[in-house]
Amino acid sequence: MSINVLFFARYSEAIGLDSLEMEGDFATVDAVRQALASDEGFEVLKESSLMCARNQELCSLDEPLQAGDEVAFFPPVTGG
């Protein structure tokens, strides 16, 4: 399955990418996070305050995934 992964704000700066395409079997958002966090340069995804979204809706890390989903990882939001 293919998952489109997006990063925002401090995370996209730390990783050096706004987005990437992942290929593999990922049962949950956390499976994507773990696969990435073990790579050099993606350590920021280990932060306990990390927030995530699936298909542009906030979700928890155990949110199930389907092929073609858009997953986003970002630090706590600071709007307003």
Added chain:
Amino acid sequence: MAIRVQVEAFDPGAEVNAMHAANVGVGAVVSFVGYVRDFNEGRDVSGMFLEHYPGMTEKALAKIAVEAEQRWPLLKLEVLHRIGALEPGEPIVFVAAASAHRQAAFDACAFVMDYLKTRAPFWKKENTPEGPRWVEGRASDHAAAERW
């Protein structure tokens, strides 16, 4: 319900007036305006950049507004948030709730701001004398959202 995410500046007074202009059943309008400050956490701030998640931002704000409309008898609700480069003194965010009586308008406005602070995908990057700095989320914002 109106949701706007825009680079352009806005006039908070004109926005408030528009909340009751077309509806004489409106007895109360409560509004909140958030501004860029020139000082934050011990450092001078000469400006900021507001990043967001295009697509999700609008959906997240609409979801919050729909929930407010379900909880309170509102006649109108507007949420306006700016993105991009902002200078100190400029308005960043505007939330206004109109209802027949004041309590629903007060509560809905506070609810939308508290939820926006913790659920809408915006990130502030401040320009300081030491260089750009990402603003960190505050625990007090989460406590504020949890009271609803």
